Amino acid sequence: MQQLNSSHHLQLESLTRLISLPDETLEQQARDRIDQLTKPPGSLGLLEEMAIRLAGITGEQTPDMSKKAIVVCCGDHGVVEEGVTAYPSEVTEKMMANFAAGGAAINVIARQTKADVYVLDVGSRARTVPDGVIDCKVRPGTDNMASGPAMSRDEAVQAVMTGVEMARRLKQEGVRVIGVGEMGIGNTTPATAIAAVITGSPVDQLTGRGAGVDDAGMLRKIRVIEQAIRVNQPDPQDPVDVLAKVGGLEIAAMAGVMLGGALERMPVVIDGLISTSAAMIAVGLSERVKPYLFASHLSEEPAHRILLEKLGLTPLIHARMRLGEGTGAALLFPMMEAAVALMREMATFADLGLEGP
Template identity: 50%
Template sequence: MNDRKLMTTIESIRMPDREAMDAAERHLNSLTKPPGSLGKLEAIARQTAGITGELVPDLSARAVIVMAGDHGVCEEGVSAFPSEVTPQMVHNFLAGGAAVNVLARQANAGVFCVDVGVNAELAHPKLISRKVRFGTANMTREPAMKREEAVAAITAGIETVEQLYSEGYRMFATGEMGIGNTTASAALCTVLADMPIEEAVGLGTGIDEGRRQHKIQVVERALAVNRPDAADAIDTLAKVGGLEIAGLAGVLIGAASLSCPVIVDGFISTAAALIASKIAPQSVPYMLGSHLSHEQGHRQLLQAVGLSPIIHMDMRLGEGTGAVLCFHFVDAALLIMQEMATFESAGVSQA
């Protein structure tokens, strides 16, 4: 059932509306400025027009989807924080006390936390529960999850977007919570982006160089034990990935199927975008890169997906914090399209 849901969702993704993009380009060039002088704001305006088919779409209803899951590889001491922080932070999100909640309130966005694989029993009226399993297995000893579990987690992301879309949301941002997920993301990058392990493995939550070298060895062991197939993104995801990463890949694919823009957060979210780009290449035009993470390897990972970051703020928190900041830039681009005078209306001579 999950395989069928995933395939039909992928098949429903249409190409962006080229006529709307061309119309946006013509309008931008008619505004009282040199052509292209607003840089990435103009690129955002063209892209959102293509995604929605509207010159100035209403994207005021926006949601940050924070996928949460635990990682068995934490048994190997790869993080500065213990695994119990994952469920504790889920409660923090639900209480509105995390950084992403603060920034989302500023951006007038909703924060929706999804339990797709937390290794704890969670119950809260605001929690979206789509648990596939209680955390992944230790990937240095066995596959992180079964293939069908990876597909189920992707499907959970698709269904979350569909639920929020039915409630009126039209723009999304990706966020995540899962102690150990930079290790899984680095493994995915090594296999699917052909990135050297030394470049893919960073400092994560703030480990020192000695712990980073240990983390490199952990990723090497996981790859040697599981031998993921680089030509099969779902196989790689199942063997060395994470449930929340799979869920975010589903969010990206689901948003594309509904013709909604989705802003990709940092390193872990971009690893999810890499998965989505491999199994549904047509979903990439619906993604906007948000920021260049301080986590090493993120620049190369963005390039592998085909995304360009809007901002560079030396951030590495995750949660969706960088993506939420970029809601403001989308708003700015749409206001330029809506409110800026044309040469004709302002009576300004063109070159």
């Protein structure tokens, strides 16, 4: 990362150095406990791995996962004017109001999984932020990345810090696990651009239909992403440069939530393509974020699988979802709670008077 004088930049750099790795001793204790449970070794698959990782992250062998939150970061995108999406930017504002009123898909799923939903306006074009939405707007939407940088470096870092501060606030409020979602018409375009820059994969192999563009729209979207990368020449080794040139404000904020979660030793559940592109940025800022991330599901967007493979994360849910909002992340919460409950409540071989496997 380039050295800049901004207080936000200095603060971000100092925070990334404070992130500690999960506790390996607790992980080993959890592994030993799981190996003594009344089941064939490894028979609970990824649930076992999840329980072990949660112990190391939280520093507790059977962590309390009862207080859960979904953070929905919202922002608009100047690239929408290139015709890369089937919906107008005004829908972002309408959906923020819908989140606040409890009527969106994420609200319904969060109620089922007993999670609270926090909605952040980091960069929408809404002149008035709806009641119930947290106003932390850095600027009203990005510029058109097809003709120049989406935003400045300072704005990108400010949006990241907004997410960091939100995660730290939730930790203070007793939240134990965070799911990260988003809303921003057109945001599969910057997310795919980020994926192309960081992975080096061809744009046409990464690009999906987003909210439902037709064949002509797909070709236009591919051309626009290629043009944005060509015009801006983002440096794949500099995550802030990538964010500023071809990213989005809500993507930056989600990356910040992930950084903040790692800093506070909280597990963070990522959702689909857009939040996973944010995870790539967060891990680019600090490799130590990676052990704190959990992949919830595999999106229908083609870039999602490639990004998850790059991160080394395995999604547990394959439901052909592509909505966003944090819906997939919220669905993972019951599985996380089940993993911890198995560790806490299952009998051991010793309890039955048997030798272990």
